[in-house]
Amino acid sequence: MVSENELNDILLLNLLKADDEKAFKYIFDRYFSPLCRFMYLYVKNQQEVEEMALDIFTYVWENRATLEIKLTFKAYLFQAARNKCLNNIRDRKNTCSIEESGYDAYLEDTSVEVNELNRIIEEAVLSLPEKCGEVFRKSREEHLSNQEIAKEMQISVKTVEAQITKALKMIRKYLGETYSYIW
Structure with a gap:
């Protein structure tokens, strides 16, 4: 038996694939804020969080024709958000500016x-x-x-x-x- 949410998600996915902007706006309005709150648990920078959330929704819109949702839109979006946050954390660990790292201050202190x-x-x-x-x-x-x-x-x-x-x-x-x- 299929739940009402799953039926709504199937309908939304079909509408998205038919280029229905209202369906996309509905998904965006419904999930943007909860997604940002969730992502903020990983990345403590509101601006970065919002940019990453927008990236996810942009991806959804640009790939709507080939998008496959296995569970629900909510599950799909939150999994994408989690992956985006983990990638962001990984990339931040690998690269940061000298100013961010505090290395220049360390060198100055060390020099003294x-x-x-x-x-x-x-x-x-x-x-x-x-x-x-x-x-x-x-x-x-x-x-x-x-x-x-x-x-x-x-x-x-x-x-x-x-x-x-x-x-x-x-x-x-x-x-x-x-x-x-x-x-």
Whole structure:
């Protein structure tokens, strides 16, 4: 036995296929607001929701001749709305502008933190004993190997290693707990 709603949907579909604009207006008026409320549960942007709902109704009108409704118009429209929302969410996850992502603000904050950290490290290096600081700078800033430092400063490789170890311990202590993860 066919329900009254199913008969109405069959009649509406037949009228749509016959290019009846009144039937389309009836469907639009009946389902647009409920569809938007449903879609808003997924996409919390009213303007996007309304645009997506209009896209669905545009699709229905443009494809009315070949449209096949298996259950009811309501079920068809709400399934289309759900799919549209899920696609929107997927696409938003894959692409967003740098402004939306907040990445530029993150970079700015990070830049400030890095500059501050570099300043503190420089202070720590300046607080090292003279020879210890010199060995450390040659190692980290000039990127010389322990052997090259030993040869240039006319000291043993073991002394270079000891001075670098001492420098790292002193810098770690200078930085304290806040930056302990660095060293």
